Amino acid sequence: MYFIVLGLVAAAAAAVVVFASTHTVAMFDPKGTIGLEERNLMIVAALLMLVVVIPVFVMTFVFAWRYRADNEKAEYTPTWDHDIRYELAWWAFPIAIIIVLAVITWQSSHALSPYRPIAGSVPPVPVDVVALDWKWLFIYPQQGIATVNMLKLPVDTPIAFHITADAPMNSFWIPSLGGQIYAMPGMSTQLHLMASATGTYEGLSANLSGNGFASMHFPAEVVSRAAFAAWAQGVRNATGTYGALTLPAYEALSTPSARYPETLYASIDPSLYGWIVMKYMSPNASTTTTTIPMSTMAIPRAL
Amino acid sequence: MIHFLLGNLTFQAFLHNPIVMGADAFMGIVGIAVLALVTYFKKWQWLWREWLTSLDHKRIGIMYLIVAAVMLFKGGVDALMMRAQQALASGSNYGYLSANHFNQIFSAHGVTMILFVAMPLIFGLFNLIIPLQIGARDVAFPFVNAVSFWMFVSGVALFNASLVIGHFSSAGWLAYPPLSELAYSPGVGVDYWIWCLQLAGIGSLLSAINFFVTIVKMRAPGMTLMKMPMFVWNALGAIVLMIFAFPVLTATLGMLWLDRFAGMHFFTAGFGGNAMMYVNLIWTWGHPEVYILVLPAFGIFSEVVSTFSQKRIFGYASMVAATASITILSFLVWLHHFFTMGASADVNAFFGIMTMIIAVPTGVKIFNWLFTMYRGRVRFMTPMWWFFGFIALFTMGGMAGVLMAVPAADFQLHNSLFLVAHFHTMIVSGVLFGLFAGFIYWFPKYAGYTLNERIGRWAFWCWLIGFVLAFGPLYILGFMGATRRLYHYPAATGFQPLFIVAAVGAVIIAIGGILQIAQIAVSVKRRALAVDRTAGDPWNGRTLEWMVPTPVPVYNFAVIPTVDDREPFWKLKQEGQFPPREGSPLVRYEDIFLPKRSPIGLLVGACGFVFGFAAVWHIYWLMPISAMAIVAVLIARAFDEETEYRIPAAEVERTERERMARMRASSV
Known part of the structure; x- marks a missing residue:
């Protein structure tokens, strides 16, 4: 009896080792x-x-x-x-x-506080992250472009994520790069990460957000700094191919949908992220971004 | 008019997918079969007089255990369904459940296992054991005890009603807003969740107050606090936690319901609502809740290890100090459930360190148990096997817990399957194994015979091996970046083989559960072989519960013993004073007064159910009527001045003499 038990345990342990050595x-x-x-x-x-x-x-x-x-x-x-x-x-x-x-x-x-900026040899690249029902919107304010359900990052460069949600609470997580932080409506949280190797890693939401939650996956592709710059330039220039992330475009995007295709935007409304955070502060205000000038607005920090 | 009468309830609420319809049909058939059997055997009057209206703590305790067993079956089926879905739903295969149905199942699984399995198991054992261990004839407030039980049952009933009428919450077992707010969860699911917790929670709070007073005021003469059995100490810790924690739950659920019902904005995304406040509040209840569950199990292990090592519990004062520190510390750690919310490093570090400190008293308890075995005479009965299983799993799970208490590590592990594996390790090994050990240990006290050891050991090994197979892969999946509550995952993640192993493990656990049922069935059938010849003390016990005869007389103790030792019954036996001789103070019988039965508890529960149902479906007229009905029946009860009946001393003496004769006959 005890030998059977021990044998089963050993077999299970062996299977675990084999599995772990063949999977990432x-x-x-x-x-x-x-x-x-x-x-x-x-x-x-x-x-x-x-x-x-x-x-x-x-x-x-x-x-x-x-x-x-x-x-x-x-x-x-x-x-x-x-x-x-x-x-x-x-x-x-x-x-x-x-x-x-x-x-x-x-x-x-x-x-290792997620709010602590990472000292790097180059200045950090900011990325504004918005969790939507049920997809991820990534806004690159410096590059003036945006993506949906795909994230591209330069290697060896500190990335400063500002994270919010226009949906129930989610959690922004790229396990290969480091820990997660919640994405909450009406809040802007921060996360600083730095990739040390190129490659494509799995990104996901780690907090239940409803029926489409399982489809909130995205590839996080880390490329060389030059390739990143070239890619951003390419997207910015391809105004014929990719649309503009204006407020109406955003409102269409933010209607609930699952398994949304990867999408690129050649231009953005620069006040959009702040508007998404602040709209929960005054939900009855007009839906145009211009009524709340970004310059006068401090983005509230969670807790 | 129909809308006025029925609120939001329409025929649509009864239509479901085939899986839910099948479950409903199963519930209906079992329900009708039970009713038919009771009618066939003409047991209605017996059921009503002896059980449903009983205020006897022993009857109420057994009813708690029956409800827990039924709900354990339901929660287990939920678990198997989830494991099957996740084993299948990789890549192009989306499994056999819809996302919403899967979300409802894990929400229901968590609520079931914590509130409708673990809690009633604990209250069941409190009822069955605490009055006996402290030398009392009942709890402090027998009527409140019945009200608590039936409030709890009304919560369970409302929860099960959601399976037939409408649907359950799909927002997770703690229903974080804003997902649980009307904007994102417009159906009745979250309302069912709120009201089944609210009703059961009020029952738990009343019960906790009742047992607090019982332990503080009703101990046998001479039983000072530092002479209480370890189980009572741990129960006291859990009860104090309940008294402080459950009002927080009630208030939090009340606010969430006001958001949903009355358009308020405590936790909504907009209009100044703050979902983070909800998360803080719910864990202010939720973390102590974990210790509410685990402390009684610690107490059970203390009794079991001491009895089966045939030695006094080691380090009693340390154990009490450890229990007290766990009780206090468990209120200072709630934030570790959400380090990822963005609090500052100072706040996170503080709560991380407080969490780790709890590992110290827990470690002390483990060392004390080990040194109770040290230089003892360890008998390997099944309760001890559950103890060894507990040590093996709980220490590993505790390691995982301390790992997640380091905030910087938790940013990676939070909400991953590593977390799921961790808390299942703690709750299954720490709570369920403890309650199983307690069930087997105290079973002969009430049944008069011991449970089958051989099938019990098989069940244990199935649980242990099944557990390792079911949750070992989840630890690894967590490290691979698998988050919890995924109804589907891409094939490229490589999760599927591990999910299949986990499903196999779940099936082995289910076999363990079936073996436990078989263990009870076989033991009942062959009870003549395992009959407790000592008529009440099969394990050579040490504390007062083993002193009363089996079957336990309705008055428990014919004469309340005077206590001058931590192990009063052991001492009496050692000194040759038990069984008592003629002239011993233990045979000076007096009239005994006990509470009469009352149907009011059952009525309060029924009205509570109606109120909850009306609140879920917005049947406005029914809400005030059912609420007033509760007040009315309680006032009616208050006018009843004949609440006790007398058992004459002569009858007590006759019963006790019969037992002594039986004991002498069997010991020869």
């Missing part, structure tokens, strides 16, 4: 600076905890076996129910580990 496990193979540090942090924290967990496992097996009822040779002290030295030891031992973890937590929370 995004978090263990990070392609961004933040993702790399987050992975290392997880490994350090896990190893620290094993310092307690392994003794617990060993003690469970040893005690259960040694003090089994039919082992008459083992010591039996039925009234021995406290010993201050032992008890202090296992209050102190976990506390020591938690103190170390607490220091790591405090430092990493600040160092």
